[in-house]
Amino acid sequence: MKIGIITIGSELLNGSRVDTNAHWIAKNVILFGGEVISKKSILDNEADIASAINYFLKTPIEMILITGGLGPTHDDITANSLYEYFNDDPIFDSSYWDKLNKIFTSKGLDVSNLNKSQAFIPKKGEIIPNKIGTARGISYNHKNVRIIAMPGIPKEMKSMMNESVFPLIQESSKISINYKILRTTGISESKLFNMLEEAIGKFVDVNIAFLPSFLGVDLRISGHNKTSFDSALKEIFACIEYYIYSQNNEPLEEVVSKMLIEKKITISTAESCTGGHIGDRLTNISGVSSSYKGSIVAYSNDQKIKLLHVDEKTLKEHGAVSEETAIAMAIGVQKKFATNIGISTTGIAGPGGGTAKKPVGLVYIGFAYNSLSKAYKFNFKHDRVSNKMISAQVALNIIRKNLEKLDK
Amino acid sequence: MKIGIITIGSELLNGSRVDTNAHWIAKNVILFGGEVISKKSILDNEADIASAINYFLKTPIEMILITGGLGPTHDDITANSLYEYFNDDPIFDSSYWDKLNKIFTSKGLDVSNLNKSQAFIPKKGEIIPNKIGTARGISYNHKNVRIIAMPGIPKEMKSMMNESVFPLIQESSKISINYKILRTTGISESKLFNMLEEAIGKFVDVNIAFLPSFLGVDLRISGHNKTSFDSALKEIFACIEYYIYSQNNEPLEEVVSKMLIEKKITISTAESCTGGHIGDRLTNISGVSSSYKGSIVAYSNDQKIKLLHVDEKTLKEHGAVSEETAIAMAIGVQKKFATNIGISTTGIAGPGGGTAKKPVGLVYIGFAYNSLSKAYKFNFKHDRVSNKMISAQVALNIIRKNLEKLDK
Numbered sequence: 001m002k003i004g005i006i007t008i009g010s011e012l013l014n015g016s017r018v019d020t021n022a023h024w025i026a027k028n029v030i031l032f033g034g035e036v037i038s039k040k041s042i043l044d045n046e047a048d049i050a051s052a053i054n055y056f057l058k059t060p061i062e063m064i065l066i067t068g069g070l071g072p073t074h075d076d077i078t079a080n081s082l083y084e085y086f087n088d089d090p091i092f093d094s095s096y097w098d099k100l101n102k103i104f105t106s107k108g109l110d111v112s113n114l115n116k117s118q119a120f121i122p123k124k125g126e127i128i129p130n131k132i133g134t135a136r137g138i139s140y141n142h143k144n145v146r147i148i149a150m151p152g153i154p155k156e157m158k159s160m161m162n163e164s165v166f167p168l169i170q171e172s173s174k175i176s177i178n179y180k181i182l183r184t185t186g187i188s189e190s191k192l193f194n195m196l197e198e199a200i201g202k203f204v205d206v207n208i209a210f211l212p213s214f215l216g217v218d219l220r221i222s223g224h225n226k227t228s229f230d231s232a233l234k235e236i237f238a239c240i241e242y243y244i245y246s247q248n249n250e251p252l253e254e255v256v257s258k259m260l261i262e263k264k265i266t267i268s269t270a271e272s273c274t275g276g277h278i279g280d281r282l283t284n285i286s287g288v289s290s291s292y293k294g295s296i297v298a299y300s301n302d303q304k305i306k307l308l309h310v311d312e313k314t315l316k317e318h319g320a321v322s323e324e325t326a327i328a329m330a331i332g333v334q335k336k337f338a339t340n341i342g343i344s345t346t347g348i349a350g351p352g353g354g355t356a357k358k359p360v361g362l363v364y365i366g367f368a369y370n371s372l373s374k375a376y377k378f379n380f381k382h383d384r385v386s387n388k389m390i391s392a393q394v395a396l397n398i399i400r401k402n403l404e405k406l407d408k
Numbered sequence: 409m410k411i412g413i414i415t416i417g418s419e420l421l422n423g424s425r426v427d428t429n430a431h432w433i434a435k436n437v438i439l440f441g442g443e444v445i446s447k448k449s450i451l452d453n454e455a456d457i458a459s460a461i462n463y464f465l466k467t468p469i470e471m472i473l474i475t476g477g478l479g480p481t482h483d484d485i486t487a488n489s490l491y492e493y494f495n496d497d498p499i500f501d502s503s504y505w506d507k508l509n510k511i512f513t514s515k516g517l518d519v520s521n522l523n524k525s526q527a528f529i530p531k532k533g534e535i536i537p538n539k540i541g542t543a544r545g546i547s548y549n550h551k552n553v554r555i556i557a558m559p560g561i562p563k564e565m566k567s568m569m570n571e572s573v574f575p576l577i578q579e580s581s582k583i584s585i586n587y588k589i590l591r592t593t594g595i596s597e598s599k600l601f602n603m604l605e606e607a608i609g610k611f612v613d614v615n616i617a618f619l620p621s622f623l624g625v626d627l628r629i630s631g632h633n634k635t636s637f638d639s640a641l642k643e644i645f646a647c648i649e650y651y652i653y654s655q656n657n658e659p660l661e662e663v664v665s666k667m668l669i670e671k672k673i674t675i676s677t678a679e680s681c682t683g684g685h686i687g688d689r690l691t692n693i694s695g696v697s698s699s700y701k702g703s704i705v706a707y708s709n710d711q712k713i714k715l716l717h718v719d720e721k722t723l724k725e726h727g728a729v730s731e732e733t734a735i736a737m738a739i740g741v742q743k744k745f746a747t748n749i750g751i752s753t754t755g756i757a758g759p760g761g762g763t764a765k766k767p768v769g770l771v772y773i774g775f776a777y778n779s780l781s782k783a784y785k786f787n788f789k790h791d792r793v794s795n796k797m798i799s800a801q802v803a804l805n806i807i808r809k810n811l812e813k814l815d816k
Contacts, residue, residue, distance in 0.1 A: 012434075012447075013434055013444045013445065013446070013447065014434060014435070014438060014443075014444070014617065015431060015432075015434040015435020015436070015438065015619075016435075016617065016618075016619045017619075018426060018427075018428065018431045019426075019427065019430075019431070020426065022427075022449075023423060023426045023427070024423075026420075026421055026422060026423040027422070027423020027424075028423070030422060030423065035422075036421045036422070037421065037450075037451055038421070038448065038449065038450050038451070038456070039420075039421065039448070039449045040446065040447070040448045040449075041430075041446065041447045041448075042445075042446050043445060043446070048446070051466075051467075055463055058459075059459075209422065209424060210424075211423075211424045211425075269684075269705075271684070271687075273691075274688070274691075275684075275687045275688050275690065275691025275692070275703075276677075276679070276683075276684030276685065276686070276687030276688040276691065276703055276705065277684065277688040278684070279679075279683045279684030279705045280682070280683050280684040280685040280688045280796075282683065283681075283682075283683025283684065283705075283707070283757075283796070284683070284792065284793050284796065286758070286759055286760060286792055287760070289707050289708070292707060293707055293708060293711060294704070294705045294706050294707045294708070294711045294715070295683075295684055295703070295704070295705035296702070296703070296704055296705075296715075297677075297684065297687045297691075297702045297703035297704075297705070298702050299691070299697050299700060299701055299702045300697070300701060300702070303701060303702050303745065307702070307704075307744070336715070337711065349691075350694070351694055352694060352695070384692065384694055385692050388688070388691070388692065
C-alpha cells in the first residue's frame with residue numbers, strides 16, 4: 001500500500017522540532033505492508049492543507065496520513081480544513097463533550113470552550129478513537145484514497161497508529177510480512193555488505209535494508225514468502241553471526257545487563273577516557289543493580305594510584321594510556337568492588353593530549369574476569385565525544401563477547 | 409525570502425534516516441532572512457523531482473533548496489533530472505575531471521568512470537563550488553525562483569550553505585537580522601511564556617521563539633530593528649535572568665566546566681542514581697581535567713560506606729535515598745578526591761524500588777563546597793532514563809548556581 005505523509009506545524013519548518021513523527025510512521029508501516037513514497041511538512045493553514053491533499057491525490061497513493069493540528073487552540077485548524085475540503089457539515093457529539101468535561105473535572109482542570117471543537121464528528125467521514133488523549137482522529141474515503149488525520153503528540157499518534165491504522169494497512173495490503181531486525185556492532189556497513197552480497201543476490205524476494213548509525217549497523221530483513229525469509233535469515237546468520245548482538249531491537253547495554261543478571265556475574269568499571277559513560281549506559285537498564293556494583297572514574301594518575309591501586313612504576317614506565325595500566329585498572333576496580341568482572345578504559349579522547357607515539361584516539365580497554373586479565377588496543381579517529389561513545393560501545397561489546405565464551 | 413526544501417532519497421522514506429538536513433536548513437536560514445514554508449521528501453526518480461519542483465513553482469516561493477542525489481552512483485539522478493527539467497545540455501568540464509583524478513590518485517583510490525558525471529557543468533545554470541567534497545552544487549534561475557541542488561552528505565551541504573547559499577539569501581532579503589539564543593533550564597515553557605508575555609506584547613517587531621526540549625527551553629530572539637532588539641533583550645534578561653545558563657548556544661556542561669576552570673575550582677562526583685551520567689557530561693568538555701578529578705559510582709549501601717565513608721548509622725536511620733546520605737556522599741567524595749566541590753546524587757530512578765514514602769522519581773542532590781554542605785530534594789515524574797537525565801541536568805545547574813554565588 002502506497003502512503004503519503006503530511007505533517008502540519010510551523011515548529012517543523014522553523015527548526016524548532018525535528019519531524020520524528022514522519023520518521024516513525026515511515027519506519028513502522030513497512031511491517032504491515034505499507035510504503036511511504038513521499039512526505040510533506042506544511043504550515044498550519046487551510047490553503048496549504050488543501051493543496052497538499054490535492055498534490056497527493058494526483059500521485060498513485062492509497063492512503064494519506066496527516067499529523068498535527070487537532071488540538072483545541074486557534075492554531076489547530078486540521079479538522080476544519082478537512083470539513084471544508086470534503087464539504088462536510090460535522091455534528092456536535094454531546095456524549096463525547098460530557099466525557100471531555102468529566103475527564104477535565106477529574107483532573108481538577110477547567111474545561112475550555114475551545115475544547116468544544118474536539119467534540120465534533122464528521123458526517124461524511126469517521127472518527128478514530130484516541131485511547132490516551134482528548135483529540136480524536138478523523139478519517140475520510142475519497143476517490144479510493146483513505147485520508148486519516150491524527151494528533152501531532154507522538155504518544156497519541158503512535159497509539160492511534162497501533163490501534164486503528166496499522167490494522168487498516170495490513171488488511172488492505174492483504175499480505176503478512178515476515179520481519180526481523182538484527183543489530184550489529186564492530187563492523188562497517190560496506191564490510192557487512194560484502195559479507196552478505198551473495199545472500200542478497202540469492203534471496204531476491206527478501207528485502208535486506210542496511211540502517212547504519214555511528215555505533216553499529218542494523219539490518220532490517222523482511223519478506224512475504226516465509227520459506228525464503230527463513231532461509232535468508234539462516235544464511236545471514238551463518239555469514240555475520242559474530243557481529244550480531246540483538247535480534248530483538250535492544251540496545252547493547254540491555255543485552256549485556258541481561259547476560260550479567262542471568263549468569264549472576266557481578267561487574268564494576270574503572271573509567272578514565274570514557275568519564276562515566278559505560279556506567280551511565282549500564283544503569284539505564286532496570287534491575288542491573290544485582291550485577292553492576294559501581295565505578296571509579298579516575299581522571300588523574302594520582303587517583304589511578306590511590307583509588308585503583310595502579311602501581312606507580314607501571315604508570316611511569318608505560319604511561320597512563322597503555323596496555324599495562326588498562327589491565328591494572330581493571331584488576332584494581334575488580335578488587336575494590338569485589339566483582340567477578342572489572343572493565344577499564346584509558347585513552348586520549350582529544351582534541352588535545354596526543355603525541356606521535358600516542359595519538360588522539362588511542363584507547364586501551366582492560367578486562368579482568370576472576371584471575372584472567374587482558375587488554376585490547378584501538379585507534380579511533382573521531383572527535384572527543386565520539387571517541388568516548390565508541391570506546392564505551394566497544395567496552396560493552398568486549399564484555400558481551402567474553403560472557404558468550406563462558407558458555408562454550 | 410520564502411524557501412521550499414526538497415530532500416531526495418529512499419532512506420528518508422523507509423525509516424532508515426531522520427531528515428536532519430531539512431531541519432538544519434530550516435533552523436539556519438532564519439538568521440539570514442529566509443523562511444521555510446514547506447518541505448518535501450521524495451524518492452530518487454526523475455518524475456518525482458520534476459513534480460516536486462512544479463508543485464513549489466505554483467507556491468509563492470523564491471528559492472528551492474534540494475539536497476541529495478549528486479553522488480556518482482546510478483541512484484544519483486538529481487543532476488540529470490535538473491538538466492532534463494530545464495532542457496539543458498551540460499558541458500563536460502575536463503579541467504574539473506583532471507582535478508578529480510588528482511584527488512583520487514592522491515588518496516590512493518581508483519577514480520571510477522561513474523565519477524565522470526560529477527564533472528559536467530550546466531549550460532543554462534551555474535556550478536556551486538564544494539570545498540570539502542567532489543560533488544559540486546547546481547543552480548538554476550527559473551521564473552524568478554532560484555533552484556539550488558546540493559549534496560546530501562550533511563558536512564558538504566552545510567559547507568555549501570555557509571559558503572554560497574546563506575550569502576545569496578541574505579543579499580536577496582536585503583535585511584540584517586539581530587539574533588540571540590538564550591538557553592534556560594529549570595523552568596517550563598508555559599511559565600517562561602507567562603513571565604515574558606508582557607515583553608512579547610511590547611516588542612512587536614522582535615520575534616521570540618520558544619524551543620523546548622526535555623532538559624530546558626531555548627529562546628530564539630531575532631529582529632531587524634537593532635534598537636527594539638536590544639531593548640527586548642534587556643527586558644527579557646530582567647525577567648528571566650535566573651534561568652539563563654548560556655547566551656552562546658553552549659551545553660550546560662560546557663558552561664559549568666568553563667566556570668570551574670576559570671575559577672580554578674576542583675570537583676568530584678559521587679553518583680548513585682545517575683550512574684555516571686554527570687561525569688560523562690563533564691568529560692565531554694576538552695580541558696576539564698584541570699578541574700574534574702573523578703567520580704565514584706556507588707550503587708550499593710556497602711560501597712557507599714566503604715568508598716564514600718557514609719556512616720552506617722546514617723544509612724540505617726535515614727535510608728540511602730535521603731538528605732543525610734546525599735550530604736554524606738558529597739562530603740565523602742570531596743574528601744576522597746581532595747577537591748573543592750563534591751556533588752552527589754541518590755534517588756529512585758524507577759521503574760521498581762518506589763514506596764509510598766519514597767516514590768519513584770525521588771532524588772536528593774548533595775553539594776559540598778569547602779566546609780559548607782547542603783542537599784536539594786526533587787520529585788521527578790518520568791521514566792528511568794529520563795529521571796537520570798533530568799537529575800544530572802539539575803546537578804550541573806546546582807553547581808552553576810553555587811559558582812555564581814561565589815562572585816557575589
